[in-house]
Amino acid sequence: GLASTYIELGNAHTNLGRYDEALRSINLSIAINVKNNLATAYSSYQAGVVYSLNYEFNRAIESFRSAISENSSNANPDQLLTANCLEGMGITQIQLGNPKEAISNIRRAIDIRSIIVNNNTIIEAQGIKTLSHAYLYINKFDSAMLSIRKAIQIEEKNKVPNLYLFESLFSYGAIQRQKGSLKEANDGYFRAINLLEESVGTKHGKIAEVFTAISEVHLHNGQVDSALYYAQKSVIANSPGFDQTSVFVNPNPENTLNPYVLLKSMILKTACLTQLHLSQRHHETKELELKKFTEADNLLELLTRSFQSKDDLLQISEAAEALYATRVDLENQTAEKFKFIEHSRDIIRRLDLSEKIAKTKAGIPNELLQTEDSLKSKIAELTASVNDSGTKQSNVISQLFQTREKLNALISDLELEYPVYFDRKYRKQVIEIEEVQQRMAKNEVLLEFMEKDSFLYVIAVTHDFTGYKKLNFDHSIRDKVRQFNLLSKDHSASYQQFVDLSNSLYVQIIEPILAGIDKDRFQKLCIVPDGILWRLNFELLARTKAGCKNYKCSDYLLNHFAIHYAYSATNQFENRTKQSATSKPIMAFSYGETDVNDGDVISMNKLRSVNEELPGSRAEIKAISEFMAGDYYFGELASEKQFKDNSSAYQILHLAVHGETDDLNPKNSKLFFYSEGDTLEDGYLH
Secondary structure (H helix, E strand, C coil): CHHHHHHHHHHHHHHCCCHHHHHHHHHHHHHHCCCCHHHHHHHHHHHHHHHHHCCCHHHHHHHHHHHHHHHHCCCCCCHHHHHHHHHHHHHHHHHCCCHHHHHHHHHHHHHHHHHHCCCCCHHHHHHHHHHHHHHHHCCCHHHHHHHHHHHHHHHHHCCCCHHHHHHHHHHHHHHHHHHCCHHHHHHHHHHHHHHHHHHHCCCCHHHHHHHHHHHHHHHHCCCHHHHHHHHHHHHHHCCCCCCCCCCCCCCCCCCCCCHHHHHHHHHHHHHHHHHHHHHHCCHHHHHHHHHHHHHHHHHHHHHHHHCCCHHHHHHHHHHHHHHHHHHHHHCCCHHHHHHHHHHHHHHHHHHHHCHHHHHHHCCCCHHHHHHHHHHHHHHHHHHHHCCCCCCCHHHHHHHHHHHHHHHHHHHHHHHHHCHHHHHHHCCCCCCCHHHHHHHCCCCEEEEEEEEECCEEEEEEEECCEEEEEEEECCHHHHHHHHHHHHHHHCCCCCHHHHHHHHHHHHHHHHHHHHCCCCHHHCCEEEEECCHHHHHCCHHHCECCCCCCCCCCCCCEHHHCCEEEECCCHHHHHCCCCCCCCCCEEEEEEECCCCCCCCCCCCCHHHHHCCCCCCCCHHHHHHHHHCCCCCEEECHHHCEHHHHHHHHHHEEEEEEECCEECCCCCHHHCEEECECCCCCCCCCEEC
16 A cells, blocks of 8 residues: 555665655554554654664664564564564664673564574574674673584585675684684674675675774784785776786776775775885885775765765774874874874765755755756665676676766856855865964964774874873773763762773873873863763763762862863864853753753653753753843744854854754764754754
8 A cells, every 4th residue: 555655665775875755654654553553663664764774873772662662562573574673672782882682682583583583594693693792882792603613614604605604704714813813703794705706706895894894903903015915906806897906006996896895905005015115215105005095085076976875974083083093193293194184074064964954054945956856866876886796896896986976066156156055065174273263362272083993093282282192092992981881870889990991991082182282271171082981970080089089079170171072173263263242141042941840750751852852951041041141942932043143143052952962973973952843854963
């Protein structure tokens, strides 16, 4: 029926990475099947999958739970659907950093499937592979290895298609690599390559992907020549008609099976040449490195212009960080290092953060936006199909080239006719360190972090000082960050354990870079985190642990600095000017129309639910209004449109509203405004 058609349409959109369109179709199927619990459960499960792919993890979990609830209320519930939902929740909880809940749900899914499918099937093996990923996330390598070996045994016994076994062997290699067993990692990777070559030949994007992993293993082990060799093997496997073994030759990026893997292999070659230059200091090596960097940077820009899905965005952002990290290592001047760290963040700004602003403020016609989106969708569709069996690769690659040419021509027209849109979405914009120094307050410190592999790059800037440090940042420090987060929320935890961790993180992450600064001169601290540091509450880092016996006593950073966070230095400082004399004092928003009385008991679920008013928020802004003149909004007036239209006219913005953080991808974090009555905005401010 019609509901099934919407589900099929949703699946088609999902395969193309068009997740918003997919969700619209799926929600229409749910509306049609509102009286059919089982059909609604299937649709809710599909919505959970799409939300997860779109990195909206909390909504994904809500959808999976809704599917389980709808399914259980059916007279004959589908137990396999319940298992799929539990596994989906497990995968999502891994992303949210909740490994215990993830492992529990995945195990429940495996138990249900073992009863239904009589063991030893592809379905059971898939669940066990997912379990291995959960163990890997928390560095339980032995448990992860036991799980992936069991999955491989099941798949080999049942003679599953080579592609399934290939993925398991690839995972086996990745686990061994994380464990530090590099020889065993290579063994798993080569088994995966040999298996897939039996089915598809030597030219395939997935084979190229494994060769990049092998190259990374050798580079990590200091075997730079071997790393270069396997990076070129990846390039060859990825490029039909290209067989150049010289590591200094790259193919035409338009003639490739997986441009993202090609970019990764090109970045690996750049990193190898960087290491050779740093060890040998040969001028010739630096020139070669610069040439390879430029080629990789050009491909990065090509992919940035044509990205379609959140998966594309994640791959591009990771590639940008890896590529620009090679320049941070190579450059001698702090200003140059700063510039390349900012370049990696500028990629994300152009991919995601400014797109909505560009569309709403640039006056561009909808027809052009639709043409732009259509061309990008076509590129995504062709890229996804180029490795399909039965597809004639040369025809698909030719169509890809022609579609990219059309997109480039359109972008050139946009630059001429709609420069505001082009500037916000396509032009590189990176602030210089000298500009930051000119625009920052004399009592302000900027700390900008960049996390890459086992290192942490840190740059400190004041109005009269710049400094740089490259710090060790291994798994043990990342584990400390995770543990510190848990202790920060657990009031029953040992205070001594809390303060020990707090001070240890301060000593390892903050103290080395602040050592060159007279800290007593500064009262403001702007932090630009990266990676797992987005999860770290810097305010609670203790400069010392001596003489403190309770939480109120510690020498926290917040006792010395007014701390705020920024996505990038460019984002923080490029538009900073002196506050206009005509600016209004304060604009305040409340996510509530009713007041809370003293003594009212409020459940934590209600306090955190975005479907409920935020208790006390109206009283909060009313209290502020008693001693500060300004404009105060609550109920329907506290809308996203109201905020966007007027917020720039105020010196202080006070938002007593719900929020949702995404630790893995902070750009997906959002604030919730009243959307009822707001016909122009969805109520989510990213």
